Amino acid sequence: MNSALKLGILGGLGPMASAYFYEMITAHTKAERDQDHIDILLSSRASTPDRTDFIMGRSDVSPLPVMIEDARYLESCHVSAIVIPCNTAHYFIEELRRSVAIPMPSIITETVHHVKLSGKKKAGILATEGTVSTNTYQMELDEQGIEWEIPSPENQKILMELIYDCVKCGIPADREKFYKVVKELTEKGCDTLILGCTELSVINKQLGGDQLFVDSLEVLAYTAIKMCGQTPTGFSADFNY
Numbered sequence: 365m366n367s368a369l370k371l372g373i374l375g376g377l378g379p380m381a382s383a384y385f386y387e388m389i390t391a392h393t394k395a396e397r398d399q400d401h402i403d404i405l406l407s408s409r410a411s412t413p414d415r416t417d418f419i420m421g422r423s424d425v426s427p428l429p430v431m432i433e434d435a436r437y438l439e440s441c442h443v444s445a446i447v448i449p450c451n452t453a454h455y456f457i458e459e460l461r462r463s464v465a466i467p468m469p470s471i472i473t474e475t476v477h478h479v480k481l482s483g484k485k486k487a488g489i490l491a492t493e494g495t496v497s498t499n500t501y502q503m504e505l506d507e508q509g510i511e512w513e514i515p516s517p518e519n520q521k522i523l524m525e526l527i528y529d530c531v532k533c534g535i536p537a538d539r540e541k542f543y544k545v546v547k548e549l550t551e552k553g554c555d556t557l558i559l560g561c562t563e564l565s566v567i568n569k570q571l572g573g574d575q576l577f578v579d580s581l582e583v584l585a586y587t588a589i590k591m592c593g594q595t596p597t598g599f600s601a602d603f604n605y
Contacts (some may be wrong), residue, residue, distance in 0.1 A: 372443030377450035381562035394595040416494030417498035488549030491560030531563035
């Protein structure tokens with residue numbers, strides 16, 4: 365029988381990104397039969413209050429109680445670790461970690477670690493306004509000595525429209541609008557762009573992928589596979605640690 369650790373995914377933040385994350389782990393785990401894959405329990409509570417709206421003060425309903433309840437449920441099902449395929453939820457990660465007694469790696473810490481190991485010098489941050497406003501990526505990049513840029517207010521608005529009006533609504537993203545934001549950051553000297561929102565990972569998939577991007581969802585999938593004692597496969601050469 366497969367002796368891999370059982371993985372809990374605290375998902376639904378949003379549902380499309382969680383489904384893609386599950387698919388990504390499955391596609392990138394070296395396996396010759398069903399039983400070689402990781403045992404996974406996915407909790408996808410789509411009704412969890414919006415993280416960005418709460419952080420930005422547009423809602424007074426915190427998602428934290430629901431997320432803690434789901435983390436404890438996953439722990440009660442005897443998963444050995446929990447991952448959260450949502451960058452904005454990192455704002456709550458310390459409280460979530462205190463609510464359970466099992467490992468919970470940070471998608472942001474792991475992504476910045478990957479950027480550092482890849483030898484990149486300046487990263488553009490593509491994320492929700494909630495993530496950008498809390499400086500979570502900025503602080504981690506500063507700690508690693510990596511320069512960073514964020515989009516202008518106009519282009520941040522475009523990103524939010526792509527996330528909320530396209531991916532979360534099941535509508536294909538506008539390639540021209542997405543690459544307008546990309547162009548601004550590359551012209552400011554960014555040698556890599558962090559897809560710091562898992563809905564942007566879905567857009568990247570829809571547009572065929574681009575080596576310019578560091579996909580936080582892909583980094584978390586690699587981390588989860590390794591953490592569960594399995595062999596990752598099909599990742600780019602940058603994933604060699």
